[in-house]
Amino acid sequence: MESIDVSRRALLKGSLRHERALRPPWAVSEALFLQLCTRCGECQGACETQIISRGDGGYPKIDFSRGECTFCQACVDSCPEGALAALGKSQGAVPWHHVANIGQECLGIKGVYCKSCGEVCEVGAISFTFGSGRVPVPNVMS
Structure with missing residues (x-):
């Protein structure tokens, strides 16, 4: 071929x-x-x-x-x-070598209130850290 x-x-x-x-x-x-x-x-x-x-x-x-x-x-x-x-x-081999992470372009990391990634993640792999006087910051569950 x-x-x-x-x-x-x-x-x-x-x-x-x-x-x-x-x-x-x-x-x-x-x-x-x-x-x-x-x-x-x-x-x-x-x-x-x-x-x-x-x-x-x-x-x-x-x-x-x-x-x-x-x-x-x-x-x-x-x-x-x-x-x-x-x-x-x-x-013991892993099926994929992909790693999900939250980049610096994330609005939550930049201080802007946004939870859109968590809202569209069907498997619920994104959680948010809430703090007093802070916007929620996303975390990818491992």
């Missing part, structure tokens, strides 16, 4: 802002993933919650608007190419 340059494809489609797709859990590094993945769709078919969809170039990506990941590891077990590492949860 031919190799696809995802960044070049984005340029040709007029998508100049490149956001890296969130790959299925326990995916190897992005560069290695793009080399190993043959876009066969096995992981997509194995996903019990159907949150794996085809992204740019036909590569699998996670779409949390469809549901949540149960970490069942069916996608890992179905991957014939090793693009999803066999070091799943049984060996």
